[in-house]
Amino acid sequence: FFFQAEDGIRAPLWSRGSEMCIRDRSEILTHLSLQEKRENIEDPLKNHEITHLLREKMIDWLIEIIYKTECSFETLFSAVNILDRFLTHSTTSWKNNDVQLIGVTSLLIASKFHDIASMDINFIYEHVVHQKIERESIADFEKLILRTL
Numbered sequence: 001f002f003f004q005a006e007d008g009i010r011a012p013l014w015s016r017g018s019e020m021c022i023r024d025r026s027e028i029l030t031h032l033s034l035q036e037k038r039e040n041i042e043d044p045l046k047n048h049e050i051t052h053l054l055r056e057k058m059i060d061w062l063i064e065i066i067y068k069t070e071c072s073f074e075t076l077f078s079a080v081n082i083l084d085r086f087l088t089h090s091t092t093s094w095k096n097n098d099v100q101l102i103g104v105t106s107l108l109i110a111s112k113f114h115d116i117a118s119m120d121i122n123f124i125y126e127h128v129v130h131q132k133i134e135r136e137s138i139a140d141f142e143k144l145i146l147r148t149l
Contacts, residue, residue, distance in 0.1 A: 044084040044085070044087035045087060047087075047090075047093060048087060048090075048095070049093060049094070050087070050094055051096065054096050055083075058083070058100070058103045059080055061103065062076060062079055062103060065107065065128055069119065071114070071115050072114050074114045075107070075110045075113075076110075078109075078110035078114060079103070079106045079110035079111075080106070082109055082149070083106040086106065086148055089148050100129065101133055101138070101141055104128055104129055104133065107124075108121065109142060109146070121138050121142075124138055
């Protein structure tokens with residue numbers, strides 16, 4: 001969880017403030033990828049029609065949301081963990097068009113665990129998915145994820 005600054009100083013990844021550059025996203029995705037390889041995590045997409053590229057784009061989108069809402073990095077890492085564990089244990093075969101619902105619901109659950117002012121369904125509905133996914137769908141999917149895990 002550390003980055004090497006240009007001046008040689010190592011600092012925690014989460015201590016850099018709210019400015020974000022492409023290098024930050026790359027570091028986060030690299031960290032998650034290395035963690036998956038180190039822990040020999042089973043491919044969460046193997047029983048689904050979701051592509052690895054789309055999962056990567058979802059994680060990138062979650063990173064943007066985390067920066068814009070000033071949520072913690074713990075929320076991000078937990079959201080990705082919830083997303084992957086849900087896909088690993090789900091008996092339903094999910095498709096590419098389900099990824100946004102799975103991702104935002106995982107983020108909602110993670111925020112409830114890690115953020116002092118956690119996101120709620122209304123915030124997700126209004127500011128994250130811009131009213132493209134119904135509140136009831138998010139609430140129902142939250143229950144499904146929690147039952148699956």
